[in-house]
Amino acid sequence: MPTDTLNRPLTVISSMATRHVLTQLADAYERESGQPVSVVSVGGVEAARRVQEGDRFDIVVLASDALERLGRSGHIDLGSRRDVACSRVAVAVKLGEPHRDISSEPAVRDTILRARSIGYSTGPSGAHLLGLFRRWGILDTLAPRIVEAPPGVPVGSLVAEGKVEIGFQQLSELVHQPGITVIGMLPPAIQAATVFSAAICMTTSRRDAAKAFLERLSAPAADAVKIEHGMEPV
Structure with missing residues (x-):
């Protein structure tokens, strides 16, 4: 060279x-x-x-x-x-917190409805999640409880700090985040590959x-x- x-x-x-x-x-x-x-x-x-x-x-x-x-x-x-x-979308909770049921589309919907707060990103995973909320007809219900991570801020950091109860983001952005447990991937029926x-x-x-x-x-x-x-x- x-x-x-x-x-x-x-x-x-x-x-x-x-x-x-x-x-x-x-x-x-x-x-x-x-x-x-x-x-x-x-x-x-x-x-x-x-x-x-x-x-x-x-x-x-x-x-x-x-x-x-x-x-x-x-x-x-x-x-x-x-x-x-x-990259595909994963789900995380704070380290030590109980795992939530994300085994199927209905289970994910129920878990989200029970959550006190839900974190998502400004990227493709966030757009996908909001699309699911609209399709399920629960976006208005969830509006006071959903927290969009600022650009460049990992959703996992909000989970680790207790600012949200459950977080959704690309697995690649969650996998190395301290203070959280990645409990699994969104099930195939509602997964998004970017x-x-x-x-x-x-x-x-x-x-x-x-x-x-x-x-x-x-x-x-x-x-x-x-x-x-x-x-x-x-």
Whole structure:
């Protein structure tokens, strides 16, 4: 690689869901190639906004639908897109608290109706959860009890601090959170799988270096890291 590529970090912006995966893969890539990679993880809405407003990044990693919107608006090269991992929605309670019944759709609905407070995120899992509440006809009933985590704040932290009784978020965002117990995944009938993808930003001046890192993210050698952090290879 040219000297300037090795000396200057590639810059990656991502949503919080892929933070642990990207950080570990970036560290491994630097050890293998000598190319530093700097990962900035923020709320998905914030990440998309920063790319749209022209902040200079080499790569962006977001939920696929958000990435598609950035492509249609000309902010990323959709031809460079690589699917990175898939994440599903999990359920957590505070460490030491009794497990709730989430074995079926009716059980989840009943558990939610009994909860004093419910935490959800601004990301895809939160949108899915609110959609379920609307479909079940209980959104108005729950409105005083639902708490949206601020962008970039893990739902698990609200659970750990006792601010909500039960929390729903991508497993990858709950799996390493201290002070909580992940009691399981949403059952298949109401589960939501979100594919997170990466693409090269139009602001990059280092397309070849960015492409090489994208290939590393989507390579089979990265699968074990994705699984370790609660995601599924795609």
